[in-house]
Amino acid sequence: MKFKYVIVGSGLAGLTMAERIANVQGEKVLVIERRGHIGGNVYDSYNNEGILIHNYGPHIFHTNDREVYQYLSGFTKWNDFWHRVLTYVDGNLVPMPITVETINKLYNLNLDCSQVEGFLKQESVHIDELKTSRDVALSKVGQDIYEKIFETYTRKQWGVDPKELDTSVISRIPIRLNRDTRYFADKYQGMPSFGYTKMCENMVKNKNIKIMLNTDYKEIIDHIEYEKMFYTGPTDEFFDYKHGKLSYRSIRFQFDTMDKEEFQEAPVVNYPNDYDYTRITEFKKLTWQDHKKTTICKEFPSSEGEPYYPFPTKDCKAQFALYEEDMKREEKVIFLGRLAEYRYYNMDAVVRRALDIFNSIS
Numbered sequence: 001m002k003f004k005y006v007i008v009g010s011g012l013a014g015l016t017m018a019e020r021i022a023n024v025q026g027e028k029v030l031v032i033e034r035r036g037h038i039g040g041n042v043y044d045s046y047n048n049e050g051i052l053i054h055n056y057g058p059h060i061f062h063t064n065d066r067e068v069y070q071y072l073s074g075f076t077k078w079n080d081f082w083h084r085v086l087t088y089v090d091g092n093l094v095p096m097p098i099t100v101e102t103i104n105k106l107y108n109l110n111l112d113c114s115q116v117e118g119f120l121k122q123e124s125v126h127i128d129e130l131k132t133s134r135d136v137a138l139s140k141v142g143q144d145i146y147e148k149i150f151e152t153y154t155r156k157q158w159g160v161d162p163k164e165l166d167t168s169v170i171s172r173i174p175i176r177l178n179r180d181t182r183y184f185a186d187k188y189q190g191m192p193s194f195g196y197t198k199m200c201e202n203m204v205k206n207k208n209i210k211i212m213l214n215t216d217y218k219e220i221i222d223h224i225e226y227e228k229m230f231y232t233g234p235t236d237e238f239f240d241y242k243h244g245k246l247s248y249r250s251i252r253f254q255f256d257t258m259d260k261e262e263f264q265e266a267p268v269v270n271y272p273n274d275y276d277y278t279r280i281t282e283f284k285k286l287t288w289q290d291h292k293k294t295t296i297c298k299e300f301p302s303s304e305g306e307p308y309y310p311f312p313t314k315d316c317k318a319q320f321a322l323y324e325e326d327m328k329r330e331e332k333v334i335f336l337g338r339l340a341e342y343r344y345y346n347m348d349a350v351v352r353r354a355l356d357i358f359n360s361i362s
Helices: 012-025 066-073 100-107 113-123 133-158 196-203 217-223 314-328 347-361
Strands: 005-008 029-032 044-046 052-054 061-063 085-089 092-096 188-192 209-212 228-231 248-258 268-270 279-282 294-302 333-335
Touching: 005 012, 005 217, 012 029, 012 196, 012 209, 012 228, 012 347, 029 217, 044 196, 052 294, 061 066, 061 347, 066 347, 085 133, 092 100, 100 113, 113 133, 133 294, 188 196
Parallel strands: 005 029, 005 228, 029 209, 085 268, 228 333
Antiparallel strands: 044 052, 061 188, 085 092, 248 294, 268 279, 279 294
C-alpha cells in the first residue's frame, strides 16, 4: 500500500488531521486504529436498553477558542448544555467547583461574594513556593476544605498523596468568588446533538480517508509506503519502551441500568471521601435523551488498564524527556495528542493542536 500520510489512532487528534488532509489538501490518508471503533475516548454508543452512553466516561465540550468551535460545528449541531457537578461531602451535595454556594452549604453560612473572599483568605495557608498540588489547594482554600474535597479524592484518582503531584492537577480546578455553579466558564459549551460518534463519522466521510480498525500499526507498517506519519499513541510503546514504561492512570468503568427515569440530581456527582469510586455519571442528564430507564457509570481509578491520564510527577516528566529526545530524531513522524505528547489535553486543545500542526505543514 502507498499513502502520502499515515495516521496512527482515530481519536480527535487523528481524525482532525485526517479530515484536513483529505478535504484541504485532497490527499489520500490511511488511519490505523487498534480499537474496533473511531473516536478514541470520546466514543459513545447506545447500550442494550437503547440509552446513549459515553463508553469511556463523560465528555463535555467546552472552549473559548472560536475557531475550534466553528470547525467542529461543521460536523455536528450542538445541544446548548451547561455542565453542573455536585460533590458529596459530610452527607450533603455541594456545587463543584468551589463557589459562594459551596462555602455556604459546607458551613451552613449565608455569606455574600465579598465575604467569601475574606473567608477563604482567612482559611488559606501561606506557602512561600507552590511546588505540589497540595500546596496549591492549601494556599487557596485552607486545611479544612482541602481535607473535605481535595485530599482523599486526589488519592483515589491518582493513587498517591497530593504532595507527590505537581501543581497542574489541582490548578485545573477553578475557585469562583461568585454564585456561578457551572463547572466550566468557557464561552462555547455544548454536547453534540446526535453524539460524539456521529460527529466523528461526519469528520471522515471523505473518500480519500481509509480507516483500518482492530489493527496494530506495528503489524502492517512495514508493508506501507508513506511520506509522513502522525502518531497519536503512547510514545513509550512507539520506541519499544527503551526508557521504560511511562506511568499512566487508568479507569475501570462500571455501568448499571435502572428501571427508573432518574438516579441523581446532577449529571455528575463526585465522591471525594466515600466509596471506592470517584464519581457517578448519569448519561441522560448529559444527552437529554427521553427514556423510561436510566444508565449510570461509576469510575474506579486504577494503575492498570488503558492509559488515560499522563502521571503528573517530576520523575515521570523526566522519563518522558528522554523519549522527547528520540522524538526529535524521527524525521518522518509527528507525535500528536495526549498519549504521544504525554500531556493532559482537553478536547478543544487537542483539536487546536492538530489544526496548528496541519497549518504548519500545509
